[in-house]
Amino acid sequence: MNKITVLGAGAWGTAVAIAVAARHDVLLWGRNAEQMAATAAARENTTYLPGQPLPDNLRVSADFEAALAHVVDAGPDEVPLLIAACPVAGLRPLLEQLKGRAIPNVVWLCKGFEYGTGLLPHQVVRDVLGDAVPGAALSGPSFAQEVARGLPCALAVASTSAALRDSVVATVHGGNLRVYACDDVVGVEVGGAVKNVLAIATGTADGLGLGLNARAALITRGLAEITRLGMALGGQAHTFMGLTGMGDLILTCTGDLSRNRRVGLALAQGKPLETIVAELGHVAEGVPCSKAVRDLAARLGVDMPITNAVAAVLFDGYDAAEMAKQLLARDPRNELA
Ligand SMILES: NC(=O)c1ccc[n+]([C@@H]2O[C@H](COP(=O)([O-])OP(=O)(O)OC[C@H]3O[C@@H](n4cnc5c(N)ncnc54)[C@H](O)[C@@H]3O)[C@@H](O)[C@H]2O)c1
Numbered sequence: 096m097n098k099i100t101v102l103g104a105g106a107w108g109t110a111v112a113i114a115v116a117a118r119h120d121v122l123l124w125g126r127n128a129e130q131m132a133a134t135a136a137a138r139e140n141t142t143y144l145p146g147q148p149l150p151d152n153l154r155v156s157a158d159f160e161a162a163l164a165h166v167v168d169a170g171p172d173e174v175p176l177l178i179a180a181c182p183v184a185g186l187r188p189l190l191e192q193l194k195g196r197a198i199p200n201v202v203w204l205c206k207g208f209e210y211g212t213g214l215l216p217h218q219v220v221r222d223v224l225g226d227a228v229p230g231a232a233l234s235g236p237s238f239a240q241e242v243a244r245g246l247p248c249a250l251a252v253a254s255t256s257a258a259l260r261d262s263v264v265a266t267v268h269g270g271n272l273r274v275y276a277c278d279d280v281v282g283v284e285v286g287g288a289v290k291n292v293l294a295i296a297t298g299t300a301d302g303l304g305l306g307l308n309a310r311a312a313l314i315t316r317g318l319a320e321i322t323r324l325g326m327a328l329g330g331q332a333h334t335f336m337g338l339t340g341m342g343d344l345i346l347t348c349t350g351d352l353s354r355n356r357r358v359g360l361a362l363a364q365g366k367p368l369e370t371i372v373a374e375l376g377h378v379a380e381g382v383p384c385s386k387a388v389r390d391l392a393a394r395l396g397v398d399m400p401i402t403n404a405v406a407a408v409l410f411d412g413y414d415a416a417e418m419a420k421q422l423l424a425r426d427p428r429n430e431l432a
């Protein structure tokens with residue numbers, strides 16, 4: 096049994112906390128005291144993960160000091176984990192709160208590029224905490240509702256620290272959760288970030304009734320975009336064929352539990368973005384990420400037509416059906432170029 100603190104009590108932080116509480120001493124921290132009190136009283140996160148009861152041993156708190164003490168005061172034989180479970184936009188502010196503190200490590204679950212800087216999560220971590228704190232990205236095809244229900248799921252943990260990779264596998268792997276280790280942090284993070292943009296594209300195409308052939312084309316050509324950008328940033332080609340690349344892309348583009356896919360389905364109905372985001376009640380990382388990736392790809396000279404089309408619909412007022420026509424009207428090219 097190890098000590099784990101999960102910082103961030105949205106859908107994913109709550110689901111991960113529920114899953115690992117079956118084998119470990121877990122504290123789930125959320126920044127909203129009222130919501131955390133309600134969660135503790137109901138033994139359920141009715142705001143972000145309704146219908147999933149919390150196990151009796153899972154501690155819930157809005158006290159940041161208590162959340163840190165839970166892992167900082169771990170015994171000598173324990174391998175405590177500090178898990179950051181907020182969206183990309185919240186990562187920097189959350190890490191700022193950890194700066195200068197004696198934390199054992201940090202494992203982040205967010206998927207995206209930081210808007211404004213174009214940084215991947217591991218770069219944000221390095222920016223704020225420096226190199227002294229071992230860090231790891233835990234990613235892969237994983238809907239919170241299914242993980243909370245204990246359904247089977249396979250993830251990958253990426254870190255340049257072999258010791259932290261081993262600790263995350265030793266701690267999180269078990270039951271119906273499989274965790275694979277990987278050292279390609281860039282590849283894992285790029286796959287997790289860009290698949291959200293492609294889920295918006297696929298949801299839009301499905302909502303417009305463009306058919307299953309179009310869906311398969313978007314997923315496959317989307318994987319080509321992920322691979323091109325990922326390799327330009329230093330990722331390894333085979334990572335994009337794994338759980339955090341193709342695996343998560345397939346899940347998010349085809350599964351109706353995906354918030355990003357649901358954004359696309361709503362766009363196809365002509366709903367304004369502000370309404371879609373307000374109705375969702377959760378983060379849809381693909382929305383800000385489409386813009387961040389468009390800017391980054393332009394800077395790097397990487398061709399990402401599907402991503403550009405999503406950003407144009409979301410932010411520049413372009414019509415989704417018209418963008419689909421424009422994608423099809425591009426000059427032919429060699430598939431593997
Ligand atoms: N939901 C899933 O199935 C799932 C699965 C894998 C990965 N993820 C990724 O995990 C991240 C979080 O997703 P989610 O589903 O939990 O989102 P969510 O919208 O359900 O909840 C977001 C939570 O983050 C908290 N938060 C935001 N900024 C914060 C900050 N600065 N400090 C502390 N807490 C902060 C919010 O209060 C909220 O509780 C995203 O990057 C998402 O892509 C989600």
Ligand SMILES: O=P(O)(O)OC[C@H](O)CO
Pocket residue numbers: 206235236237238239291294343346347352353354355356378379380
């Ligand atoms: O609901 P989404 O679209 O944020 O996707 C959730 C997870 O990232 C799927 O692996």
